[in-house]
Amino acid sequence: MMSIALAFAGGRQKPELMLWSTSFAFHGLAYVLYSLRGEVSDFISIVGANILISSIFAILAEGFFYFLKRTAPRVLIWSPVVFIATSFSFLLDHLALRIIIGCAVFALQGLLLLYFVAKNNHLIVGRGKYIFAASAFIESCILVSRAVILSQGYSISTLTVADPLNTITYLCSIVCLILLVISLFLMTWERDEYALLQSELGLKAAVAMAEQQHQELEVTLKTANDGIYIIDENGLLIDANDAFLQMHQFDKTVIGQLHVQDWDTQLEDRLLHSYAQRVRDGEQKMIFETVHRCRDGQCLSVEVSANALVRGGQQVVYCAARDISDRKQLETQLLAQAHFDYLTGLNNRRYFVELSESELLRAKRYQKNLSLLMLDIDDFKHINDTYGHKAGDIVLMQLAFICRNILREIDIIGRLGGEEFAVVLPETSADYAVEVAERLREAVALASISVNDNTSLQITVSIGVTSLADCHDNIDALLLSADKALYLAKGAGKNQVFSA
Template sequence: MSIALSRKPLLSSMSDREDGRTAILLVEDDDADARLVTRSLTPYARRASVARATSLKEARAWLHRNACDVVLLDLSLPDSFGLETVTRLHADAPSLPLVVLTGYDDEDFALDILAHGAQDYLVKGQTDGPLMWRAVQHAMARKRLEEELRLSEERLQGIIGLAQDAILTTDANLNITLFNRAAESLFGYDADDILGRPLSLLIPERFRPDHDAHIADFSVSELQARVMTNRREVLGLTANGQEFPAEVSIAKLHHAHGLLFTAVIRDVSERKRVESELRRMATTDPLTGLNNRRRFLELAEVEMARLRRYGRAVSVLMLDIDRFKAINDTHGHAVGDHALVRLAEVCRDELRDTDHIGRLGGEEFAIILPETPLASAAEVAERLRQRLALAEVPIVPGDHGHGCLRMTVSIGVAMCGDEDSSIERALGRADRALYEAKAAGRNRIVVSDGYPGPAFASASGPISMAS
């Protein structure tokens, strides 16, 4: 089957819907260009049907009678020319995806086309069948998403009582000339009190110089609008001095009285809170609140990079609870969880803010100690071992001092070297030392004497060297 070319609809809307094919209307008055388009789409004949109109008037009439999925639109028609063609057809069928066919290959012009309602554009003579078919599919997908977003936003606005974003306008001197009710609610100023006053009142003082510089650059740029999401952070300032994260879009208008700026401002505090919570959930062990394995390894590699650059000592500890399975089997997993949480609490209390601890899995934990040579790391490990041996874990929730168990830990200690390709090598040495501590009777630390660093002279207490 091939795609035929006709100035009349080739298939009724019913047949298009029954066979599942994409219904395309080609609006093109030039016969040669029309043939090129249909020839390009011939390989997709089983998936698409093409009807043709030669003028905007004929296209409007066809669309009034037939269902259509997408329009391929030439800008130069007998009864319409240029961007006006897009505007007029988009006004008639705002929900219909438009792919513009043009002989003018210019990025700014393409952006204007999109701004006037088209979903995509193709340059004549530079388009093959796969590219055209992909443009058709993408236009429909983009339009569908746009419609879904529009409907979603309408539903949301209905739920929250048709609430609107804050909108304000300033003159060229950045004095406020318009302040809507949503802006009043957001910033805590009455419009009568804020009109004529400088925009800087709504910006934290430390950001005002940078903001003025951004506005100055925007004033002389060719852009007419800018969504200010490429900045590191945008903060608003309320009348009572509270700061809030904001999403800001800004547009400029050349007015008879000079340049005007209009900003649409949305409070994104809740979105920021959700993003922060998602980041926390993605990087935190849910039981102990410590770094999870992935986050710990990320932090450890940062310390390794500092070691390679500055040559500063970095040590690692591997530790786990002795006979943890017996705790679970004897007292239940809830008590085992209490033991893990208690270990995390003791370690957090003992370690520095610059140290990093993570739960790698089960009862296994790892600690990285920046700026810490091997001997000092062994001392930290011994303090942790002693503190944890004294920690009480209630067998019955809320029962402290009665019905508690004590736990012990075994710890392996190793030092990182600038020749380590990754933190995993140092953790491997510490892990081997940990298992030697287990084999030697548990409740002790073992210091790896493998590469790198000198042998550690053990002090009193259950500290030994890995052989």
């Protein structure tokens, strides 16, 4: 009945109770085999019954470790069972010795249960473990006492005889058995109660934390200077602070109506889901730059910091947008200063060389033509000395303007310094480069440049032309060849095109 009660209480949700139920079923089966002495073979009624008795302790230990969710030391647990099976097979005709050995081994198994409880005491909550340990200890004491009495010469003809020692042993064992069942039920119940309590405490802590986060979020939404907005996993705007609405010239009615792609010009569906997934999976927030569109069509460069939150039981993405338009404008200005000539807007020498080197490598890789022009304004010093440096600046800017009009978009134009300019002509042969240089020279010569209200100037340029050859390892080699041709043009009377 106790075995059935444990099995009914255990079911599939508590496998340890099912193991313990099995051990008590073995207990009952062992007594059945004892009572069949003389009706069945001695091997079954003696060896089989004692194996079952020893297995009771082993299965109790297995259930105990299953209860703790720990790996059981099976060699230690099942060795006594093997010993009982082996020794009793050879001692069928020695009753007293069998009883002494059995009592000693069973007592040792009881003490082993006591040891397991003591060692894992910190893992078990409640009072059930104490009853479990006490019942195992009492049973071990009874068995040791029985073994000692028998070893002193006390004689028992059979286990089923109405003997005072048998009676006391069995009655005490039954009491221990009842205590053991109570302890098993109590340990299981106390464990479940403790788990439920911990779950309730964890739930309360989570609710408190969620409420605190919600309050902090509301405060942040109201007081933050950055534009804060909250979107769901599909990108729908579900909340925003006043700073965000003012930044984008929105009003409160857009909440719940706008999708993030209505104001973020660079966030595609694929990218949105990628951001949302990365924010959910990562412990750290994401920071990225994008462009937001205001209600009037104006675009703002913003830096967005995104993080995942649970709000009202819903997974959302919390974003803080900071206007970085001024910073981006400054970056653009610094980039222009690093790459372009401040006066003419052409590539400066460093950036011209960088772009030209890339074009030179491409031409060599694909065996394409490439030519280079070097221009120099004739008598530029005379212009500065006669009309002033302001007039000289106007002349430089006008020459840059003419170059842009005459040359292709793919051509690389640079001001190398002073009145010296250079042009790289991709996929251009030597003959065609000379034609281009002549057109450019003529256009400059025909242009009338107004340097002030009363004065217009006409200028000329000398141009050196060179084309890519095997001897040209880098752009500096090409510039050197073009410079030699330019020197020849100057020496031939200026306003000339020479090639090298």
